[in-house]
Amino acid sequence: MVRIAVDAMGGDHAPHAEIDGALAAARDFGVRIALVGQPEKLEPELRRCGWRAQGDAGIELIEAPEVVRMDEPAAVAVRRKKRSSLRVGMKLVADGKADGFVTAGNTGAAMATAMMVLGTLPEVDRPALAAQIPTKTGRPTLLLDVGANSDCKPVHLVQFAIMGDAYARAVLGIERPTVGLVSIGEEEVKGNELTKEAFALLRGVEQLNFVGNVEGRDVFTGNVDVIVTDGFTGNVMLKLSEGLSDVMVALIRRELSASVIARTGAMLARPAFRNIKRRLDYTETGGAPLLGVRGVVMITHGSSNARALRNAIRNARDFVLNETNEKIERGIAAAMLDRGVARRAL
Template sequence: MMGGDFGPHSTIPAALAALDEFPELHLHLCGDLSLLEQQLRLSNHFPHARITLIGSEADVSMADKPSVALRNKRQSSMRRMLDLVEQGQVQACVSAGNTGALMAMAHYVLKMLNGLERPALVGALPSCNGQPVYMLDLGATVNCDADTLFQFAVMGAVMAEEVMGISRPKVALLNMGEEEIKGSDQIKRASLLLSECNDINYIGYIEGNDIFSGKADVIVCDGFVGNVALKTCEGVAKLILRRVEQSARQSLSRQLLSWLIKPFIKSLYQGVNPDHYNGASLIGLRGIVVKSHGNASKEAFLSAIRQAVREVEHQVPAKIKHRLEHVLIDKA
């Protein structure tokens, strides 16, 4: 509850909204007990029958290096949260804290599923056909060999099938061109592995301008490419919104036009608003870990909690484990 730019000021309202939305949900809130109690009292929700407060003696700051956090922040709210998952006391966890520290701690505490080498951050993005597209990796594994990209494709396909209910999701590799001769040796080898796997509906390469086109349900790339692509898309969306606002202030006629089309612009923005797609899942682990972006609003953090609930309902780690065992047997 302590992570992100706003800490409990954002995460507490989101947690309370989640409890209203999911009557069966019980939340364990990890953090500074006095601060959490204060925020809950201000909201007239202390005590709450479906909230358990878990005290912590330290917090992981956004400046902490992953190795330092792993060694020295064993009593932090982030570590207490992951320990609860590992001990089976909770079924999933959500954090808006330091991404590197979260990945390092989750990898150490929860361990990888058998047959997997590296975890991946996967997030849902909007598309032109209205169906979210899953993209991975978004920054967990910077350099990926062909086998790792293949494993990411399997995990991404399971997410699309189980969470979104897409039958035989279309899987693509993000590349610098659609031609078979384009791309690095690792991309080409991953493409060969996927084309030989009957369990994956592999459609080939797509380029960056097709991320939101709806051509693919799952887009696979290494963490460096995925993170840069995601941040670039967010930046372009903000640029367009600012240009529209600036244009509306230039003349009376443009202000009038802006007023007339404001409902349409608002509806369009809500369709691409990152708050509604917040919640990147760290998959490949023996537990469910959802990473919210650091500047998450109440609505954005609520979106991350919803993602965790969906993964619990569909037992995503178990489904990934089963699919990987099946695919690896066929591959052998």
């Protein structure tokens, strides 16, 4: 049985959302959960949910007395708080005592801890967070990095593209994914120094189906399977798309209740609107995998509710069962045979 460690102290709504999400995941997906955190805060909440002892309802507690706050600098937190829920949970994965780790905590600290405790895959300098963005074709676009690396070098974007390509093949089942680079225009000469240099490098990786620059609007068309950018830009794009989705749902709901005729039509179209809302709801996806580390790490929003945590745990389980990390590692090894690309970028 798959065992997933969950950072019970990391999110804005911790530990309530983590506990409810973990209980739901254990019940719905048949996974074992190791809730990592402060027992004095977790046990009362669990007992109110009917939990009585270690292993009951598929849940056990792992003590971690320290907590990494959202506003803490990543380097300071990783260096000083060696008994944090982040670090203890990652150590469970490193020691083979858990198959994956889920956190809604400090993203920078989570990435730094993963690199320190788990290490990176061969040929990977920087891990990347990958998010699936809904598109009008019905097939998601994979966008990375969406927050792990604010500042990047051209070689990092190349590595993100290679990891995204491997992930799209392994998880999304796309035989030859198209790969695009976020810029301010489709022409090769458009963009800043980072994108111009990355463009030249990406064009030289024969294993990638690189289609050139793409603009922000192309993220939602579904015409490109994998889109790469630096973590600062990617995070802004992700949060903007989530905010826009919320606005669209609210506007549709308002218009459908504006008149008797609209309300009648809304009743008839309710199943369709419910499906649209589900496709746009980030809690359905749950979390973004941290690609490039030696282990399964799923990072979700700090504001995640129980549903988002439940689905992040499901994603971590699927990541393990599909042996996704192994497939990504093989894909990276194949694509990075042209080591001259990395050497020129550095």
